[in-house]
Amino acid sequence: MVRLEGLQHRFGQQKILQGINLEVHRGECVVLYGANGSGKSTLLALLSTRLTIRVGHYFLDDIDVNRYGDMARDRLLFVGHHTHLYGHLTPVENLLFFADLRGLDLSESRLRQAIDAVGLSRSADKPVQWFSAGMRKRLALARMLLAEPLLLLLDEPYSALDAQGVGWLNAMLNRYLESGGAVIMASHDPERVAALPHRPHHLARGQLSSMALPGESEPC
């Protein structure tokens, strides 16, 4: 469902990514490992369309993302270090804003359901600015329940989450994968990812190589 062909990226003179090839199918989770500055975040930014791809191809659900970025953004959701939340709005208002920007027509009870599901029902009507980092992260992840994307891009999803939050996130991701979604995540936390069926990849010197299960991914 996701296909990357020869993806390259550079910042000025520095080559960050040099020819990334990757295929991810429905129900699959690919985890990217790599040192800081190895280009994990850049790769996710390219996949989220935040950065424009100059060299290489990216297909999502058979859409050529380089051409039809707006259409592709409908089908993917990116959750990174930033939660993209507005402090002066309540969780319900934040989710409503998100839903409207995505063109989702959702009732308020549906929004509250999602907030309940991430365990924030007691704070559903308080401005987000008083929330802890963990609560913000949960709220950011609650969007995934609303958006039902085809592809979920996660940058260090476990950071700021406590043990309970990690268990809850993994349960949610498992359900998501079973329902046919695909996940690409950057992490340096193999223990927490262990609860998910996944394919680990290693990113170094701008090249991607599969780690544990050789033969299944294409040679890089």
Place this chain on the structure above:
Amino acid sequence: MNILKKIQLPLGLLTLISLAVGAWYVYQAPADFQQGGAVRILYVHVPSAKMALLSYLFLTVASVLYLWKRWEGADIVAEAATAVGAAFTALTLASGAIWGKPMWGTWWAWDARLTSMLVLLIIYKGLMVLRHSLDDPVKGARATAILAIIGGVDLPIIHYSVVWWRTLHQPPSLTAAENSSVHISGPLLPPLLILSGAFILLGLYMVTVKARQIEARRRLDALEAARMHPDE
């Protein structure tokens, strides 16, 4: 950018020769019976005013090319043209003031041309400041290119609004004085043409030198960045 290195010397010599010829003509030209010797300032003022605008045109084209094709060379030329254009604009204002003092009796008048030139100088300055106030050089280059294009669209609007403003409001004496600056004819014309050509060469030469300097500085910055972060 290699081409810049090749053309720099011949272009410089050509500029020097044409400036010398132009200067000799100006020296030979008769003083204006109305304006006296002060008229000679116009030989600098008029060509530099032309160059101030021509540089902006150049800058706009380079900016469009940079946004469209993402050639770094176009961005370097745009940055160089900004500095050169600002220099010519400043020269225009200064020579205008020096000419204005004996002719109008004041250093400055809010006449349409001078006002537009002053606004142009601020726009050039804004472009220079914007480029260097963004930490990411690529973002700075893109933002500057977009601003340059917007300024390019704005300049005619600024010019016409100032002209309307001055003509609908101005005491007529200044408008007449303003007109006297364009009525150059007869024996005054050849040196003006030669100097206009010389200033175009001078502008190109300045852009060449400045572009090479900018390119060298960027390469140094890249080397410095690579030295600081050898892993990336």
Place this chain on the structure above:
Amino acid sequence: MLKAAYRIAWKDVAGDLRRRATLSSMLFFAISVLVVFQAAFEPDRKEAVRLLPGLLWATTLFTTLVGLGRVFQAEEEDGAFEGLLLASVPRGVIFFGKWLGNLLLTLLVELLILPLTMVLFNVDAWTQVPAILGILGLGTLGLTGLGTLLAAMTRGARSRETLLALLLLPLTAPLLISGVQAVAGVLQPDGVVAPWLKLLIIFDLVYLAMTPWAFGWLVEE
């Protein structure tokens, strides 16, 4: 799609009314500018009528700068701007939403500044209020359009508020000239208004057509 733009504007305006942050700073800034003008020029009644167009536009322009400095402030919070760009609407729509929010706040402030100026400077031109407001509003369309783009451009810049003023003021010279002349035309019995209105409309059209595209180019990385 327009719903998204409306939502962005709503978020900004409602959020601001909730915090009363931008609106009240703009208003009090405008009052201080008026006080400065009064102290600097001390116009008598007759002079005040002559100065009013300039006072009004200068105050509006400076006050707009205060508002523009904050247009993207809410967006700086926790990567919210990135969140906007990841929405599946064209970038022009996002720009439109940000512009609309700023426009509404600025118009609201102008609605308050005009009577305030007339009271503080003892100008009796209450019958002309609708016309003057119309001219102010017309100019504000383009002013906030260009301003919102420049605010986006100077996001994350060093000393951005100074930079914003440096970039915006020269580009809005036509607006200031035609706006002042149009208001002056309304206040005088035999004043000329039409050509200045035309210039204002040209300015608005040019910038409202250009800025959404420019925004798209600007945020692309």
